[in-house]
Amino acid sequence: MHELAPDCGGKHNGSDVWLDVQRWRKAERKRLLASRLLRPQAHRQNSSDAIAKQLDLDIKQFAGKVIGSYWPIRGEPDLRNWGIEVAERGGRIALPVVIEKGQPLEYRIWTPGDPLERGVWNILVPTRRAAVQPDVVIAPLVGFDPQNYRLGYGGGYFDRTLASMTEKPRTIGVGYADSELSTIYPQPHDIPMDAIVTS
Ligand SMILES: Nc1nc2c(c(=O)[nH]1)N(C=O)[C@@H](CNc1ccc(C(=O)N[C@@H](CCC(=O)O)C(=O)O)cc1)CN2
Numbered sequence: 077m078h079e080l081a082p083d084c085g086g087k088h089n090g091s092d093v094w095l096d097v098q099r100w101r102k103a104e105r106k107r108l109l110a111s112r113l114l115r116p117q118a119h120r121q122n123s124s125d126a127i128a129k130q131l132d133l134d135i136k137q138f139a140g141k142v143i144g145s146y147w148p149i150r151g152e153p154d155l156r157n158w159g160i161e162v163a164e165r166g167g168r169i170a171l172p173v174v175i176e177k178g179q180p181l182e183y184r185i186w187t188p189g190d191p192l193e194r195g196v197w198n199i200l201v202p203t204r205r206a207a208v209q210p211d212v213v214i215a216p217l218v219g220f221d222p223q224n225y226r227l228g229y230g231g232g233y234f235d236r237t238l239a240s241m242t243e244k245p246r247t248i249g250v251g252y253a254d255s256e257l258s259t260i261y262p263q264p265h266d267i268p269m270d271a272i273v274t275s
């Protein structure tokens with residue numbers, strides 16, 4: 077046991093524990109993404125609508141706020157219609173852009189109808205370049221645990237982005253209820269969400 081103890085807190089650089097966690101996360105991502113893509117489109121839309129309703133209850137006040145949302149990929153909940161409603165209520169939607177690998181994301185304002193272009197991973201991003209600081213960050217999740225830690229695609233982008241922000245936004249992870257894990261084995265760089273919203 078004494079040989080295991082020093083690493084049990086999940087020491088980061090080069091520890092065997094982190095290598096094991098990385099391997100486990102990779103396998104879990106693969107499993108969760110495959111099962112998500114099997115959901116019929118109608119289920120996905122029902123879940124997305126239910127998630128949107130819960131986001132309304134959580135955020136309440138939209139006027140004057142910048143909500144960092146996302147353009148959906150790979151079976152993520154589709155919050156695009158909700159984004160239009162946010163704009164109708166006086167809020168602004170911002171979408172994340174990968175500027176460089178291993179760096180924080182940039183959020184750009186997107187008003188319904190604004191042009192989009194393909195960025196990293198073919199994700200659509202606003203062509204207009206004005207960067208903003210969101211008041212709320214909605215982070216799509218591949219998996220989550222009861223401590224509000226989320227598992228993403230493994231790029232570390234949300235963790236890096238949140239770590240770099242001087243004003244902490246409210247953070248809400250969104251995904252499907254059946255993607256709950258008993259733990260994601262949180263590491264020092266993992267930042268828990270303020271809330272997880274699922275359906
Ligand atoms: N809809 C949506 N937009 C989003 C995100 C998201 O999760 N969902 N992101 C949230 O982050 C950012 C994009 N995330 C990315 C995450 C990983 C890789 C990537 O290149 N992955 C490597 C493997 C990573 C690894 O396992 O080390 C690859 O596919 O080769 C690219 C973009 C910004 N936009």
Ligand SMILES: Nc1ncnc2c1ncn2[C@@H]1O[C@H](COP(=O)(O)OP(=O)(O)OP(=O)(O)O)[C@@H](O)[C@H]1O
Nearest residue numbers: 101226227228229230231232233234235236239265
């Ligand atoms: N603040 C940070 N500074 C430097 N590297 C970081 C930071 N946060 C995360 N990383 C690195 O990014 C990688 C992300 O791994 P992790 O399994 O946490 O990704 P994820 O949470 O699934 O991805 P994402 O945040 O994009 O959804 C790790 O190698 C981690 O060390």
